[in-house]
Structure formats: C-alpha cells, structure tokens
Amino acid sequence: MNPSVRSSRRQFLGLSAALAAGCFVTSRPAFSASRSANEKLNIAVIGPGGRGHENLMGVSSENIVAIVDADFRRAAKAFELFPNARKFSDYRKLFDTPDFFDAVVVSTPDHTHAAPTSIAMKQGKHVYTEKPLTHSLFEARSLQETAAAAKVATQMGTQIHAGENYRRVVEIIRSGAIGPVTEVHVWVGKGWGGGELPQEFPPVPEGLDWNSWVGPAPFREFHPTYVPANWRRWWDFGNGTLGDMGCHYMDLPFWALGLKHPTKITAEGPALNLQTAPIGMTAEYEFPAVGSQPACKLKWYDGTMTPKEVRGRKVPGSGVLFVGSEGEMFADYGSYKLYPEEKFADFKPPAPTIPRSIGHHQEWIRACKTGEPTTCSFDYSGPLTETVLLGCLAYRMQKPIAWDAVNLKCPGTPEADAIINRPYREGWTL
Template identity: 35%
Template sequence: MKKKKIITAENRSRRSFLKNSLAIAAGFYIIPRHVLGGRGFIAPSDRLIVAGIGAGGKGESDLNEFFKSGKADIAFLCDVDDRQAAKSRERFPKAKYYKDFREMLEKEGKNFDAVSVSTPDHNHAIQAMAAMQMGKHVYVQKPLTHDIYEARMLTEAALKYKVVTQMGNQGSSGDGVRQLMEWYNAGVIGHVHDVHVWTDRPVWPQGIAWPAKTAPAPSEIDWNLWLGTAPQKDYVENIAPFNWRGWWDYGTGALGDMGCHLIEAPFRVLGLGYPTEAACSVSSYYTGPFRRGYFPESAPAASHVTLKFNDKKGKDHINMHWMDGGIQPERPDELGANEQMGDGGNGVIFVGTKGKMMCDTYGANARLLPLSRNKEVKTRLTIARVPGGANGHYKQWVEACIAGYNSKEANNLSSPFSIAGPLTETVLMGNLAIRSYDVRKIKPNGAAGFDYPGRGIKLLWDGPNMKITNFDDANQFVKRTYREGWALGK
C-alpha cells in the first residue's frame, strides 16, 4: 500500500515555490483552483495541521474554533486527563491521542505544523517553548505564562525561531478595543491619567489553607504529568480540572485568569510598556481576633493593585487600579443611576482630562460617558477590524500560520507574543506585588510575632532587567524553580 505523504510546514514552502514558478511559466493559461477541485476546494498546502496540548475545557473549545475556520485539521490530541479529553476524542476520532506532550512532539513532530496549548498556567511555558524549538507555530491560552521570566523567554523565542504566535485573549481581535483606540487617538477624552479595572473573580477557592487531607488521584489522570514543573505534592480532591487556579504552584489567581482579558484594552489603547511601580492591599490576612490566618500557597480572596506607567512620551504617569474579589471602583458621576457599570461584574473605565470611556470584559461594548456622548461624537474608522471580531481571533491565527512568519497576515495578528508577552508581564507584575505583600520573617532574638517587610511599601520595577530594585525578597517570584527533571529551553 502506497504511503500517503503528509503535508508539513517544511514542504509547504517548497510546494509554494514550485506552484508560483509554474504559474509564471503558464502565463494566461492558468486554470482557477476551484475549477480543478470543485467549489469550496482548499488545497492541502493551504491547510494547517494542528496538535492540541490540553484537549478538554478551554482546549476543547479552542480546537473546535480552529476546525471551524475551515482551514485547520486537528490531527493530534494530548491530555493528562482522559476524562477531559473525551469530547475532543469523540469530535476528532482520527486524531492520534497522547498523554505526554513530550512523547507526542518527539514521535509526531514531522506530521503537524502548529500547536495549541491550553493547560494549567504552570505548564504553558515548557510546552510552548518545546513546540517553538521545533519550528511549530503556537497558540497559547491566557495568561501566556505563570512567571514574568517565562513570558520574557517566550517573547524572545518567537523571534528567534520565527514562528507565528497568538495568545488566547480573543477580545484583542474585537471591535471594542479598536473603537476605544480611535476615540483616544482622536483626543475625545484627552490625556488618560487613571484606569480602573475590576473583576468578580475568583469563582474558585482562594485565600484558604492547602487541604490537609490527600486523596488518590483519579485513575484517568497521570498526576505526575499534571504536576509537570510544579513541586511534588500528593493529589487533593477537586484540584483538577478547575480549582488549581487559586494555588500559586499552578495558577495565577483572579488577576492571572482575567487580567489578559481586561488589561489588554488599556495596554493597547494607551500604548503601555513595563510598569515602573507597584503597590497593593489584599483581603486574605486579617488582624485582630478574627483573622483567618496566613496562607502563602493560595492567592488572596480579594486584592487591589495599583501599577504606575510612564505614558508614550515619558512625561506623565498613568495609574492603573486593578480590583478583584468583588471590589469595584467608585461609580462615575457621568453614569446614570440605572446604567450598568461595565458588564456588572467586570469592566474598565478610562479617566481622561476631557472625559471618560468604558468597556466590558474583552474590551467589548465600548462607550463614552455620559452615554449621550456616543450619539454626539463621530470619529473616522481608522483601524481595520478583524473579520468576525473576537470570534475571528482563531481564524486569524490559522490563516497567518498558513501564510507564514513574514506574511502580511502574521504581521497583523491581534495578540502575537511581541504584544502578549509584555502584556502578560504587566499582569504578573501585579501578582508579584500581591505575593510580596505578606512575605514574613521571624523577628530576631526569638521575639514573638513576625515582621511583614512587604506590607505598606511600593515596589520599584526595572522592567528591562526583570528586577525589583528596592525589595530583594520580591525577586523570588520573578522566576520560580522547576521540579527536578523539568526545564525551560531557550
């Protein structure tokens, strides 16, 4: 039986060269491809072969969206939890299934073009980096990484390995953020000096002690592979597939979960770079007789983080206020009593010298305040929209991968790592402040109680060098130590 040749990224460029050469030679005698292949025909060289690391939950919906683009084939699936992978395996029965992403990459690397990563945050970086080192295009769910150092390494790797990249913050492809940019660029609200961002997350346990009672891992989960880079710990009930988000070993808390969806709008509209300062307060640690205790393994139940940035011209400062756990900013006077702030639980408000504007999660539903201004203010459409808006985020990446690294499609992506990396670093800088807030030290000479050296101080951040310059204890959270046997390539 003749073996079918698989079209990969490597031989696609060769086919394209030959196709273009033949077309030039044929002159006016070219026959349209749709005539040869029938209406709707897509040549093999114009399809993307995708491998999915993380096939359940968000990974399942990501893979479905790639397939719905009409130009992607889901050829390989990988998940450490057979229960999570069940629906994707049923949806794509021809896709070969693996539990260990390293085995899949080693055995099948020549047979696919791109990798989708949708796993717990602590394993994003090693999985995406391994794929990029093989020359594979990558789509990685938000947040891009667990640590600031990892985000910087992936950003640099995308340039080094010349692969097409996209983070899964689909709102970056929406119309809302582009409308906000057009208003701001036109000077409608003047110079923005403060931004308020809030979310109703967490909707999972946070601000609690690590469970004392362990349990056998379900037979469907390879617990060692699930842990990956994280420290060795016994399984506890309900940690997977959802509640890992509240534990620092695996997740990035409410800020990491929603920050890339909400902070993306001000980050792009205002052209922000690295923050220069960070300060915070958190709700997990009460003083007095009713205090809940000290839970360093868990993100807090609620937090308020303030990040300071220099504006584009480096002359003025912009303060970004992040609030989670149900904390919300003061309601703008320009908003009517029965008019909803953000989408209720989440939102962003830009405060400028000439007015205010607001949006929901994903930068959606952009509007000026008061709402009557939306009928009065007219601006030209100056920024191209993504076909399909936020829903077009997936197809945009698929088409860019097919077109290639230096293509127009790749250069116009909404959230390539060149943007997503610095955005993720900004989000994780907030977490660095949160984790530094309650760094404890036993008082000298055996005195009772603790020192709280992180409380009440402002962290000064050297973004290019990834270093807190005034409180060295905070730098332990910039880059974590992986479990033995796991390493991040470069």
C-alpha cells in the same frame, strides 16, 4: 545571594545570548509560506478540555493530528471528535516525534503553558497559547525571545481582542476624544482565591496522569480540590483572578494606550496566604510616558474588592474606565459610553481604521500559512502578561515594588527573585 537565584540570573542572560545567536531553534518551521495557503495545517492540541475545547473547535478547520491531555477524562470529547488523532498524556512525548505536526495549541493550566510552548517554537512550530501566556515573569520574557528568534506565528488566546467593540474603543481613545489619558480603572467581579491545603489524599482517578498534570510545579499528592478548575486559586498552578482575567480586561488599555512595562506596582488585599491567591485584591501600576502618551496609572480590582462605584459613578460587575483630560470612557466586552453624557450627546466616532478580524483563531491560522502578523503575538502579549503577573508579585511581596524590565528584577526586593523565576521540578524544563 541564594545560589538558585544566581543560577536563575545566569540562565536568563544565557538564554538571551543564545537566542540572539539563533542557536536555540533546532529545526526549520514545519509549515512555510511557500506551501499553499489552502493547504491544511497539521495541528497538535495540548489541553482540549474545558476552555481548551473552544480552542480545539476554533482550529478544527485544519487537521487535528494529536491530542494531549494529562486527564483523559477531560479529553474524552476531543478523542471522540477526532478519533484518528494520536493520543498523549505527557506533552514531552509529543515532542519526541515532531515531524508529523506543523503547529501547536496550548490550553493547559497556567503552570504548564510555558514549557510546551517553548519546546514547540524551538522545534520551529507555530504556537497558539491560552492567556495568561505564562505562570512566571521569566517564562513570559523567555517566550518573547524564543518567538523572535524562531520567527514562527504566535498568538495568545485573548479572544475578545478580535471583537468589534474593542476596536472601536481603541480608535476613539486614540482619536483624542477624551483627551490624553492619565488614569485607567479595570475591575472584574470574580474571585478565584482562598482555600487551605488538603489533609487527606484519595486515590488518583483512572485516566488522570497526575505526574504529568503537576508537570514542572513542586510535586504534591492528588486531591480533587485542584482539578478541573480550582487550580487557579493555588500559587503553584495559577495566579488567582488577576491571572485568570487580567489579560482580557487590561488588554483594552494596553492596546489603546500603547502600554508596555510599568515601573512601580502596589497591591492591597487580605493577609497573605502562602498557598492560595486572595479572594479579592487591588493592584496599582505606574507606567512611564512614552511618545505622545503621558505617564499613566492603572488600577485593577477583583473579587471582594470589586467596586460598586468608580469616580462617583455606579458601574457594572466588570469593565474599564479611561480618564482623560476632556472626559471619561467606560467600556466592557460589548459596549462603551462617554462621559459627561451631555458633552458627548452628539458624538460621532471616528471612521474605523482597525480592520474587522477574521476571528482570533483564524488570524493565527492565516499567520501560520502566510507569515502575516497576528494581533496578539507574543511580542504584544508577553509584556501584557508580565504586567498582570507583576500585580500578583506585588501582592505576594506585601509591599510596593519597583520593576526593572530590562533585567527582570525588583530593585531592593531580592526575595522576589524566587517568584520571578520559579524553579522547575527535576525532569521538566523550559
């Protein structure tokens, strides 16, 4: 066995033991329920540009006391809106003086989600982290364990989870309206993939701390192909379309069916590129029966492999189709429909049982102040993220993989270990 793989395994076992003993949390939570729920949180925002701007505004009812971004050009609007916030380009510097903030929002590229999230929780800070929760499977599991030990409020940024339509779909599926569900199709007509390594390297633009942007990933020279958004194509930084959108659309069947860990994953797509994700792929997951939920297969499609029809029915560019013994249900962010239409013409949905959300960001803020649970805590979003990443792993292995969720291993596929637990660049740590 490769020495780095043995080290990774020891690291995982050591982490689990240390967390179980409670010795990874180095300070008490900065904001406790004993303080007034009307008292504002002091929040540090890491990555306020692009998608992160919505997260910044989502928590702007509180005190924004620090703004961290490796690219000050992207953070310029945030600096303007919150001129009194402390400014950092390297998130590690933020955590050198942790006493002035209570909670952290992480909206960086995927490869830098886990480290600041982990450090924050170990310092007793509440954390809101964008989807997918992490870039690697080991990171996802370690954040779940750290959150459980730290007992802080956590939320993954799957904002559509707070929408009314998702709640009604979950209630209908759970009511048994279409019978037990054994098959789900999930597709997104979007394509983050393709590209080749650049051969020329222009100067790093002023205002961009490139070393901090690369963070724990293997270092490479700056090129504009990576920023601000195309990093999603590159395996070192993102996980293609599945990594980008899987947590949003697979969230619905995960929630409705109570899914957790698949046991077998098969993926298909174009020839493997060692640098970039495919422009289109499919991934099929097999989930075991749990309680009243029978064994279930979930198939994902994206990019150039997005279907025009599913089970003989024309479908829009993105959506979810549940297949039950008594019917089928299509759903997307804002609508749902039951099939066969004639059978469900007079269908009346069950009385709502899932309360209306106060807002995805507000749920987390309330949890920070009161200790109430959030709907996308790391206990829920960790397994969801792991499942998304397993589809990418199966594609990169170019063969079906089995999954041992207890030990974070693909039995019979030792070469997967280097992706399950990627090495960190020296100077950066989880």
